[in-house]
Amino acid sequence: MRLHNANPLDHSPLPTAPSLLVHTQSFIDDIKNREVSIMRILKIASLETCPIVFTPINNIEVNAVLEDFNLDIASYYLQSNYYIVKCNYIEARFSDETDPIFLQNFEKERGYSLNDSMLMNSGYFHYHISRTAPRSINIHRSLDILQVYHVKNRIFKAYTDFEIGQFLYDIISTNRQIPNYKTLFIAFNNLRAAFSEDGETIENLLQSLNDRMMLMNKSVMELKYQSLKTVTNNASSDIMYHLSYFVILVTSSFDNMAWIINYMYKLDFSLFDKTKNKVKLQNVYSPQNKPNDDYYKSLAQKAPVIHAFLLTNEISCFIDFIYPLRDSIQHRSFIKPLTLGGKGKSDKLLIWFPNDVRKTLEERGFLAENYGFQKETSEQMNRDYYDIYIFSKKVHQEVVELVNTVCGMIDLAVSLKISPEEQQKISNGIASFYSDPFVGLKVQEAMIY
Template sequence: MRNDYNPLDAVPALEAPAMLVHTQSFLQEIRDGRPEMQRLIKIAGLQTCPIIFTPTDDEVVQAILKENDLDVAQYYLQHNEYIVKSKFLHAVFSAETDPELALRFEARHGFSLNDNMLMGNHYFHYHISHSSKRGISLDRALDILEVYHVKSGIFKLRANDITNQFLYDLITVNKVIPNYKSLFIEFYHVKSAFPKYADTIENLLQSLHDRTMLINKCVVELKYQSLRTVTNNASTEVMYHLSYLAVLVTGSFDNLAWIINYIYDLGFSLTENNRIKVKLQNPVYPQKKHSEAYYKALAVKAMAISSYLLSDKVSCLIDFIYPLRDAIQHRSFIRPLTVGGANRKEDKLLIWFPEEVRQVLQRYYKPESFGFASEMSGLMSRDYYDIYVFSKKLHTEITQLINTVCGLIMLTDIVPVSVQQIQLINETKASLARDPFVGLKPQQFMAY
């Protein structure tokens, strides 16, 4: 890390994170155009921070990097030193010039000695590699770049196209739950088929969108606290954003339950006593019968949705967040813990959760996939989780659940739809694929 400085420690960052991509580690990802690498290439093309690729002999990869006008380093031997030259950097980086040593190193490690020497240098904050033990993963690099851009207020779609946080938040929601947009478009065109509950359904859909947007923002904040240099000062920020995240997630479950209720006419009402029965929790595992009537009605009207929500994975995901939310609201509050590594940059931010969280997770998941720190938990006789891993995993699983349920709600199969309406729906979807705001009134922006 350059000058032992973490660019995320100051907001806005005093300097942009400089990243060196070890191209040889990602030849297949670049050739195949895998989503994570495409995202990194797009960010590199924005020219908002230095992202430099090491040289490669692969002609296909060379062409892709050139086509995207990326900063690719070159090595030159000058006297008894190697020089690296790129748009960002022109400097000496190695005095190892023995050709036999270079051949032996590459044969043993699978990448060049010059790459290794440059990655070990102090010119970059991070180097991205899965060949070198000193490198960070592509996934972590993308999180660092996301946090840097959001916290510094840099929002760009293309190198010369600046947007704002409002549009960025909309784009992010559409990215993580793309089926929501299709559902809202369909509802907007057939809402007259729900004369009694159209406004209620529209408000619930809007609320689901807003909660997902706020979930996205909470996760960015938790990444930020985890990726900067960990100190005890982060404790209150983590407690705040994690507490809000738990409430938002359970709120999104309630939104889904009520959207399904009114669209499929399950017979429950927000204004009547039977509202306590509208829950997505599996009535078997919590040993509560509140949602039994809800799922019986749902199985009759929408078997596919019922089967999905009651599946082992999804019911486990829904159930485990409630003990956490209940602890936050009613019992012992969550508690952060800073754990020291070999040096300050390796410190981790852990969070204490009630034991019930792990007990529910074990029904389907390995708790470690949610960041459960088994060694530290054993030492402390309490359950601790790595907040960085936890927030990322929870975000992925929750947005996948919301997106899947939105995709399973087939409005055109529920209400009569004319050929003209279907054509108009398809035209609107096609138009919005090109321009997300075409033909919409300002008050509809958030829903899209």
């Protein structure tokens, strides 16, 4: 059955599994080198939860890797005056071009075979993944599509051949993203006595950070889903809802980190008195001037490594630029959607952001386009519009990296001046945690979407 341009993500629940054709020739070196993204594709394909077919290739090393995963590899057969494709997913006629000279010249000019091209455009697959063929999707977008399909349908299968539920999936996904957080949490529990007055507060802050990161994963998943399915006006309110929650989770995670640092390094601010208004990671300042607020002054004295990291141009800019958007959502003009399309068909959903977002990025030397800023549309509308798929992925990636990095920089051995024996106790606790089959490294590596 030809699928034409049907989008399998347009219905909820999602009844149609997405079918993908992988242009193997585009990923020869990736497969040989077992690059992370292509290995995720291979592992997901081996689960057989949705059709993923690989075009044939005459390369012994690549075929050996594909066969190790027992994947669905297509074959082309010349029958009479046409070619047929045969694989587990389909057996169908797909090309009437059989002139060997024409086929040879096509591949020489384009860098890929006509048969591959004809199959990718045959309409038998929802998506084709290629680096060279036109109208392809890249491998990262394909992984997002596969993740949305599996999560929305609550299919949580691990590569090690067992299934888990939503609860463990959420835990394992978060642990995998921020491993330094879990190490910090274990270290704190082993040294809790040293924080006798603030122990409960610190534990609540640590748990709150973990919860925020877990909920952030869920909000980003919904934004991916809304962005990857066919755009309609019906999606506007859903996008606004999930994006607003996402932005609030990002800034509250920054606030959460500021308080964790405060109590672990004893910066002498408190959630329970008037000093609470001075604790913040946000520090808008001119690149020519050093910050002078009380929180960063204390941080420079007691945690100089973290202080230096947070005030690098890249990190401080990232922290600062998201707050105007949060303030707009909570206190001023709300974000607004814009549906773009032509000839009665919508193809893109953008969101209006306050100009402060772009200005903060550009003043600090960063391209707003990297965060999804749509220059042409913004100039036409005289307002700043962003592609939410790009924005949410970029911001989420940077939040995860920031939280994981800062958690790794918090050194309780230094801040508490603990003995070597106590340090060994912490190391033993961390090793014990990662040996647990449900949260250990092997299970985290087995989770592939």
